[in-house]
Amino acid sequence: MIRKACLLLLFLSGNVIVSATEYFVSPSGSDGNPGTRSAPFATIRHASERTQPGDIVTFLPGIYFETVRIGRFGTPGHPIVYRAEQPGSVIVTGADRDIREGRRIWQPVDPALGLYVVDYDKPQPSRVLYDNVDLFPYGSLELLKAFAATPDTPGPRHGFAVDEKNRKLYVRLRADGKYGSPDPNRHTMAVSPSPFYNNGRFLGLTDKRSPGYLFGVLGKQSDALWVVIDGIVFETPRRTAVAISGGHLTVRNCLFNGCWRGGVEGAGPTSFVTVENCDWHSFPVFDDVKELLAFRNSFRKDGRPWMHKSRDRGAVVPYETGICQQIGRGWQIRGCYIHDCFEGLCGAGTGTGVTIENNRFVRCVDNAVELEDHGAGFIIRSNRFEDVFQAISWQPMQGLPWPGPAYIYRNLFYRTPLYQDMWSKKGGAPFKIGAPVSQWKNPTLKENLKNVDCTHLAVPGGLWIYNNTIVEPDGSLIMELNWSHQRIDNIYFYNNLIVAGTLRQYQDQWEKGGSSRYEYVNNRIWWQHTVPLVPSLKPQSLSDSGEVLPGFRKGNFRPAAWSPSAEVPGSPEKFPYVGAYQRGDEEIAPFQVKQENRKGE
DSSP states (O other), X not given: OOOEEEEEEEOTTSOOEEEXXXXXXXXXSOTTSOOOSSSOBSOHHHXXXXXXXXXXXXXXXXXXXXXXXXXXXXXXXXXXXXXXXXXXXXXXXXXXXXXXXXXXXXXXXXXTTTEEEEEOOSXXXXXXXXXXXXXXXXXXXXXXXXXEEETTEEOOSSEEEEETTTTEEEEEOOTTOTTSOSOGGXXXXXXXXXXXXXXXXXXXXXXXXXXXXXXEEEOOTTOEEEEEEESOEEEOOSSEEEEEEEEEEEEESOEEESOTTOSEEEEEEEEEEEEESOEEEOTTHHHHHHHHGGGGGGSOTTOOOOTTTOGGGTOSSOOOOBSEESOOBTOEEESOEEEEESOSBOSTBTOBSOEEESOEEEEEEEEEEEOOBSOBSEEEESOEEEEEEEEEEEOOOSOSSOOOOEEEESOEEEOOGGXXXXXXXXXXXXXXXXXOGGGGGOGGGTTTTTTOOTTEEEEEEEEEEESXXXXXXXXXXXXXXXXXSOEEEEEEEESOEEEEEEEESOOSOTTSSGGGGSEEESOEEEESSOOOSOGGGGGGEESOGGGTOTTGGGTOOOOSSOOBOOOOTTOSSOOSBSSSOSSTTOOSSOOOOOOOOSTTO
């Protein structure tokens, strides 16, 4: 007999008594069992087909090689909960089982190169991990042998390549032992399924022949799902860990390893999705790029190693993704650790009324949050942006409507001494702002932009940047995508504490467009270099960094003086003092995700 939970739940709409059932699942169980703790089911899918509102499915520790489409949903106050009994002890994986469990032995091919091979009769994987360390996806065996992302561009010092014709998968691990033995047989090798159709196009997320998710919570547009997913490690899906269509889903306390398109992706219209206290990374992408900067003379004229960005630059499956994709209405992303990645959150600009708060964005090669292309009503507050190249990007590329409004406040932006000079002279800045002029030449956008002057735009509702603490002493405050040649109205800087090298990356025509035309009110700023011809900034600029943040070089971001804030028109929240910190003892985005899931942390 299935064990009934002792809870008696009362519907708010009446006096109907509902008894919740708790089912148990274990890799050592059987779907012929009743689903009790002592006789659990074997598969998540089997348990999910028996759930009713208020039920709980508890996963006992182990590894689950499953793709699950969840078709039964909860109700308000009575969600269906899928949870790990011990957070972090349950792995749901899309990895090739024979390889992951060591039944296929990696054979040495070239000892001098540290090249190994295994039989592999499937197309290109999206990711290959060795003990959660991400291997760069090289486009051919010859490129892997040369560690060349393209024939003339150096690539990371470890990677993999597929020879589909001869049905082989090759890997080279780090020869220096930085992440353990160079022998793949001494690691857990997680090889994802392919993200491609046979014609080389990327696989649709919900393609019935080959779904791109591990958990699919897929209702209709109007469905309120009321499902909670808690404490699971998701590993190497084709595309994303959790796919959603509908509304009211919570994903919390989960780890996302080798999840190409992130932890949660919208597979249709979505609303009121919460992603909280989760960990997402592509470790060690950031460290790989830092190492590759030594080869910068081999890169394009900007000196940046962008091989992870796209297929044409080297990565067969690119890394320009993030913890969430295809965000919809009313999403909340909070308390997450988003780190060691190319992008932190680049699917945000499809959302409306989105809140991004109390997250830690750490070691991001490009952007932490992109507000592209049409997002509206964003609140980005109380986050820590640490060692991020360009943390917030307003760079719409699909014409009208431009994204906005966005409220960016009470965040901490800073670079640690270890990475202080990594990006500072190559465009490192907390904010990247500009609309690429290539849109006006795009035939598909010609009608959309025919009445818009590419040199003079406006953010609808405004880009409000206020009460932040910003430390960029060797870089610039703003990277202008179009130098001073594009004026963008409705950009406001209020009540910020700023230590920066200079205002803008490009020192061309200060008196014309760009950041010299933004509105600056009641900031306290120290510039390392002279900032001319911006009259509104002069009363706010101070002669000594100690007047702004006396202890920033030692990691203390409390202000020198608690100066009063000015009123911010339309602000969702108001603060008494300038800067992010309003009390001497508070933290911004305290670290919450405690589970170990990668080397080098």
